[in-house]
Amino acid sequence: MYDGALILESLRVGTELSGIPVVVRKISRYDVSSATTDQPPVWSVLEFEVEDWHAEALAKDLAAALDAPGWYADFHNDKEIFVVFPGRVFRYPRGDAAAREEAQRFGRELGIPEPQLDWTE
Incomplete structure (x- = not known):
């Protein structure tokens, strides 16, 4: 079983995710201090x-x-x-620092602020 998180505002308008069964564990709303100008607060x-x-x-x-x-x-x-960006998937063993850095580097290239590149290791 995989555990994950999805920011609903990250989905493109008009898209739909269906056909893959997921169990919703929690839905929360947060004020985000590190939001970019392209992201809602x-x-x-x-x-x-x-x-x-x-x-x-x-x-x-x-x-x-x-x-x-x-x-x-x-x-x-x-x-x-799994770390999934628009058009790109990184899949790596837990603890693989080089693979994590590669995914973080890609995120930086997309303009994702450093504080947001904090997925669970």
């Missing part, structure tokens, strides 16, 4: 679980649904992490 966060055999499909669907430039979603299990 309040975010709705959906925390979810997805079964192992659906993880790749979810990553692919998220890569097609996330808005650009500065958004991503992430989910992880005990062994690996």
Whole structure:
């Protein structure tokens, strides 16, 4: 089972995620001090679980649904992490510092502020 988080404002207008069963664990709203000018100052966060055999499909669907430039979603299990940006998926073993840095570098190229590049390791 993978645990993850999706900022609902990160989805492109007109997109829909369906066909992949996820369990919603929590929905929250937050004021965000590190929001960029392209991001709203309040975010709705959906925390979810997805079964192992659906993880790749979810990553692919998220890569097609996330808005650009500065958004991503992430989910992880005990062994690996998915970090999904618009059009790009990073999948790496937990604890792989070089792979994490590669994903963070890509996020920086999209203009994502450093404080937001803080997914669970």
